[in-house]
Amino acid sequence: MFLQTIMLAARAKGLHTCAEAAIANYPDIVRRELNITRDWIVICGMAMGYADPDAVVNTFQPPRIELQEYAMFLD
């Protein structure tokens, strides 16, 4: 949830992000590369920068289910 706050703030500043939970499968590599100790738990990574709209990978549009399929709004 905190990641989402950062991601939204990044968009407000013109930056793009991509959350990457898969990095948690490689905690020892992350710790080694970032020089962090074993008492830190690697949960999720996040790329941040300026997206290249011409990159083919950035043209991928994942399918989405309709809002009412995953949310319920109560008055």
Ligand SMILES: Cc1cc2nc3c(=O)[nH]c(=O)nc-3n(C[C@H](O)[C@H](O)[C@H](O)COP(=O)(O)O)c2cc1C
């Ligand atoms: C917390 C979180 C972790 C994510 N981890 C991964 C991941 O490890 N690998 C992956 O392919 N997508 C992951 N995603 C999905 C992508 O970050 C991204 O949401 C997806 O490419 C669709 O982009 P969009 O949400 O801007 O449409 C994750 C999303 C969230 C919210």
